[in-house]
Amino acid sequence: xxxxxxxxxxxxxxxxxxxxxxxxxxxxxxxxxxxxxxxxxxxxxxxxxxxxxxxxxxxxxxxxxxxxxxxxxxxxxxxxxxxxxxxxxxxxxxxxxxxxxxxxxxxxxxxxxxxxxxxxxxxxxxxxxxxxxxxxxxxxxxxxxxxxxxxxx
Amino acid sequence: xxxxxxxxxxxxxxxxxxxxxxxxxxxxxxxxxxxxxxxxxxxxxxxxxxxxxxxxxxxxxxxxxxxxxxxxxxxxxxxxxxxxxxxxxxxxxxxxxxxxxxxxxxxxxxxxxxxxxxxxxxxxxxxxxxxxxxxxxxxxxxxxxxxxxxxxx
Amino acid sequence: xxxxxxxxxxxxxxxxxxxxxxxxxxxxxxxxxxxxxxxxxxxxxxxxxxxxxxxxxxxxxxxxxxxxxxxxxxxxxxxxxxx
Amino acid sequence: xxxxxxxxxxxxxxxxxxxxxxxxxxxxxxxxxxxxxxxxxxxxxxxxxxxxxxxxxxxxxxxxxxxxxxxxxxxxxxxxxxx
Numbered sequence: 001x002x003x004x005x006x007x008x009x010x011x012x013x014x015x016x017x018x019x020x021x022x023x024x025x026x027x028x029x030x031x032x033x034x035x036x037x038x039x040x041x042x043x044x045x046x047x048x049x050x051x052x053x054x055x056x057x058x059x060x061x062x063x064x065x066x067x068x069x070x071x072x073x074x075x076x077x078x079x080x081x082x083x084x085x086x087x088x089x090x091x092x093x094x095x096x097x098x099x100x101x102x103x104x105x106x107x108x109x110x111x112x113x114x115x116x117x118x119x120x121x122x123x124x125x126x127x128x129x130x131x132x133x134x135x136x137x138x139x140x141x142x143x144x145x146x147x148x149x150x151x152x153x
Numbered sequence: 154x155x156x157x158x159x160x161x162x163x164x165x166x167x168x169x170x171x172x173x174x175x176x177x178x179x180x181x182x183x184x185x186x187x188x189x190x191x192x193x194x195x196x197x198x199x200x201x202x203x204x205x206x207x208x209x210x211x212x213x214x215x216x217x218x219x220x221x222x223x224x225x226x227x228x229x230x231x232x233x234x235x236x237x238x239x240x241x242x243x244x245x246x247x248x249x250x251x252x253x254x255x256x257x258x259x260x261x262x263x264x265x266x267x268x269x270x271x272x273x274x275x276x277x278x279x280x281x282x283x284x285x286x287x288x289x290x291x292x293x294x295x296x297x298x299x300x301x302x303x304x305x306x
Numbered sequence: 307x308x309x310x311x312x313x314x315x316x317x318x319x320x321x322x323x324x325x326x327x328x329x330x331x332x333x334x335x336x337x338x339x340x341x342x343x344x345x346x347x348x349x350x351x352x353x354x355x356x357x358x359x360x361x362x363x364x365x366x367x368x369x370x371x372x373x374x375x376x377x378x379x380x381x382x383x384x385x386x387x388x389x
Numbered sequence: 390x391x392x393x394x395x396x397x398x399x400x401x402x403x404x405x406x407x408x409x410x411x412x413x414x415x416x417x418x419x420x421x422x423x424x425x426x427x428x429x430x431x432x433x434x435x436x437x438x439x440x441x442x443x444x445x446x447x448x449x450x451x452x453x454x455x456x457x458x459x460x461x462x463x464x465x466x467x468x469x470x471x472x
Binding site for chain 1: 178190
């Protein structure tokens, strides 16, 4: 397992190459990259920040869960923080497995779950201003539901 | 679109890197590699062969269909032929897309469909003999059903 | 008792900083702490509705009781990965 | 009329080569051609049950009529990709 939060470019090739072992028949890679627009608005760059210690422990827990749940052999999960330009990789997920179905399923579950539960945020800089990106709603088990702050009507 | 059948090592890093464009938010890569065993029997190497012209035109058709069906931006589909050792990449699929769902779905559909319809075969060399790998059954629309050869009972 | 509260993302701007110390009565819960911030962000009630809370780097429920020295983090919906 | 028949994978070994020329009556179909090979592989009936046929590099049906000079390929279930 390789779980990292980095400030520099993610060495995708090197990470993927280092993951392969003889028992693997399939490697599925997800490379999340900074797109040049959000809903048609031109993106200049993104600034990522994290609650770093918690993000790392969440990422480690996700990788362990993916291995247990899908029976894949190994997982790499690397997220970059700081200022990212269009085309930069923000997150790289590599799953190595004997069989392809498990590799795809685990890889997809990892990115979907990371985006909902790992404490990382991004601020998008457009030509005409910056906004914190809308996050995905937390899963129900994470949000303090009746938290006395009004809640949903 | 990059559709190739090659005899040398597939330059996975270079292909994946060349696929990225500003409009992409997700790149999904499937790297199919020669595993060291099949059902526990130790594999020494695999020999791949193809009905080359037809395989290329089928691969091109699959890539076009994936783009149309899933709305992804670009697809690379590269298969290697000849003798492959354990750990070698036999097939590389790269899908670039604005959104990750489409990238995953297209990538998985491509490998699943390639394995059923693209005329490529492999012979597995074990320590104690060689066999042509069992292929996946052709989709119904491809097999001449009542072909006068006996058919299924 | 005293806890440290960390703010992330948009909450840093709302509460004017990355962290602060907060004095709470013994036995206070995550919910009690959240009510303090709800009062401070009264003009933007939606801000606190969707957040999660971590205590010592683990997601916590509203009924969880805080202890002296806890690190409490207020977490807006996360947006890691790419779009 | 004369067509070229190509063999792939295990069929190369079964029929002893990569290709051969075959003389067929005008109007013969893919099915007619398959019957000739079924007769030759009579000891291994399953071999032909699961194959596909391509005519001029396109998958063909059993009722398709062959033309002089066609390239007919007998294709065992394919096994490209990795396992």
